[in-house]
Amino acid sequence: MKRIFFFLCVVTSLQSCNQTTITGESNSYADAMTLDTSAYNSLHKTYREVALTNRRFKHQDIVDLVKVREEKDVLQVAEIGKSVESRAIYKLRYGNGDKKVMLWSQMHGDEPTATMALFDIFNFLEGGNDGFDSIRIALKDNLTIHFIPMLNPDGAERFIRRNAQYVDLNRDARANHTVEAKLLRRMAEEIKPNYGFNLHDQSIYYNVPGTKNPVTIAMLAPAYNADREVNDVRKGAMQLIVGMNNLLQQYIPDAVAKYDDTYSPRGFGDNFQAWGASTVLIESGGLKGDPEKQEIRRFNFAIILNALLEIAQGSYKKYDYKAYDKIPFNASQLHDVVIRQVDLGTDSVPLKTDIAIRRAELTVERDYCVRGWIEDIGDLEGTYGYDELDAGGLKFVQGKVYPKVFQTVDDISNSSAWELLKDGYIAVRVMSRGQDRLHNLPLVIAAGTEILPTPRIVLTGTSNFFLGDGATLKYAVVNGYLIDLSQPPLENFYKNWIN
Numbered sequence: 001m002k003r004i005f006f007f008l009c010v011v012t013s014l015q016s017c018n019q020t021t022i023t024g025e026s027n028s029y030a031d032a033m034t035l036d037t038s039a040y041n042s043l044h045k046t047y048r049e050v051a052l053t054n055r056r057f058k059h060q061d062i063v064d065l066v067k068v069r070e071e072k073d074v075l076q077v078a079e080i081g082k083s084v085e086s087r088a089i090y091k092l093r094y095g096n097g098d099k100k101v102m103l104w105s106q107m108h109g110d111e112p113t114a115t116m117a118l119f120d121i122f123n124f125l126e127g128g129n130d131g132f133d134s135i136r137i138a139l140k141d142n143l144t145i146h147f148i149p150m151l152n153p154d155g156a157e158r159f160i161r162r163n164a165q166y167v168d169l170n171r172d173a174r175a176n177h178t179v180e181a182k183l184l185r186r187m188a189e190e191i192k193p194n195y196g197f198n199l200h201d202q203s204i205y206y207n208v209p210g211t212k213n214p215v216t217i218a219m220l221a222p223a224y225n226a227d228r229e230v231n232d233v234r235k236g237a238m239q240l241i242v243g244m245n246n247l248l249q250q251y252i253p254d255a256v257a258k259y260d261d262t263y264s265p266r267g268f269g270d271n272f273q274a275w276g277a278s279t280v281l282i283e284s285g286g287l288k289g290d291p292e293k294q295e296i297r298r299f300n301f302a303i304i305l306n307a308l309l310e311i312a313q314g315s316y317k318k319y320d321y322k323a324y325d326k327i328p329f330n331a332s333q334l335h336d337v338v339i340r341q342v343d344l345g346t347d348s349v350p351l352k353t354d355i356a357i358r359r360a361e362l363t364v365e366r367d368y369c370v371r372g373w374i375e376d377i378g379d380l381e382g383t384y385g386y387d388e389l390d391a392g393g394l395k396f397v398q399g400k401v402y403p404k405v406f407q408t409v410d411d412i413s414n415s416s417a418w419e420l421l422k423d424g425y426i427a428v429r430v431m432s433r434g435q436d437r438l439h440n441l442p443l444v445i446a447a448g449t450e451i452l453p454t455p456r457i458v459l460t461g462t463s464n465f466f467l468g469d470g471a472t473l474k475y476a477v478v479n480g481y482l483i484d485l486s487q488p489p490l491e492n493f494y495k496n497w498i499n
Helices: 002-012 037-047 059-072 113-125 133-142 153-158 179-191 232-251 268-274 294-313 321-326 414-422
Strands: 076-082 088-094 099-105 143-148 195-201 217-220 256-258 278-284 334-343 352-364 367-378 384-390 395-397 400-406 425-430 444-447 464-468 473-478 481-484
Touching (some): 037 232, 059 076, 059 153, 076 179, 088 179, 099 294, 113 133, 113 143, 113 195, 113 294, 133 143, 179 268, 195 268, 217 294, 232 268, 268 278, 278 294, 334 367, 334 395, 334 481, 414 425, 425 464
Parallel strands (some): 195 278, 217 256, 334 384, 400 425, 425 444
Antiparallel strands (some): 076 088, 217 278, 334 352, 352 367, 464 473
């Protein structure tokens, strides 16, 4: 055992290492085991579940992975119920300690980031002889952890928020109209957890107030009453969040916020808090360049595992819960693209103003395409974009339709699409869609239909046009993507649809 702890100290730069198995809490947390970001990164690289890399995985993918857990017999697997459409819902248990922890993910079917992270944690718990057995022992001896991944399998199958009856499960804690909500309520009554983790994804358009930083992770210690009072239960959740924020600031400084803490008597987080479980809401938000949220998944792995370790040791109690109030609340001022001071005027009516563009995802089986549109026009000072452009001196230019008709989209290479775009062609036609209606080209593509390029910027209208200085085209906007025409676009970045 001492040899394992020594290795742990060396490879993870622990602040301190307890040389004996943890069996209880101490009023002093100087001996508490802690892991740094490099240790969590190393663990995640080793134990990341490779079967889950796309957000639109299906229920059967989870079933297959749960069966693997069942065979290994490190986590105790139980089918605890079925969804409206008779898909199995599972609970996995680890440990035999006195402190009971309950985690549930994907109660909204299109919020899968934490589900991926939970399976990464399952792989870690099943590991061994890697220098981190002391962590597993601490968790096993001090906690009984109940994981419910994918509470809403019917919603996950469709990649929609609500269940098959179109009810929001997180607004059904009070009435329990749905079978899934009844199941979660029953688990709460049977387990009587001391700690709860309500795991979600939030909009990628929240930003840290006063900055263009997307909120990558938001957290909340939900209120248990309308006055949002702080008792010992909620205080514990706040302390856990302070510890999680300390870790997150090393990963994503100035990209953490709090979710709205308005009391919701219908919400499960609020009710778990009222039922006596120190409950933490985790919301996975946005990170530029991480559309499948694989980096955010890694952050979830780290903060959840870190929180479980701190619960096991009681070391989260060292944090001043008032530091929770210093974490800002989500702001909602973010767009996909903001273009400032673009010339949209005519010869008779001048207009230089700002425009904001939004892209919406449309699910196609396990993939998706996007649809971009003009979200706002006018003074957008104080709003931000994942991509921003100062278009001073640039004017709206209507795109052209290429006269040649291609057989299928496969006849258009990325390089030829790029040349067409630079020549002012924003759209092409094809005779047939081919086998797949999705494509990754920086063009509008239509099969058998007339294409009408955007003649002018219209609120809620399509977003396919050029920006030029009167002599040269400088930028293209294709389906809501801003493309710098001086730099070839990235292959396989665009998620477009053949009309």
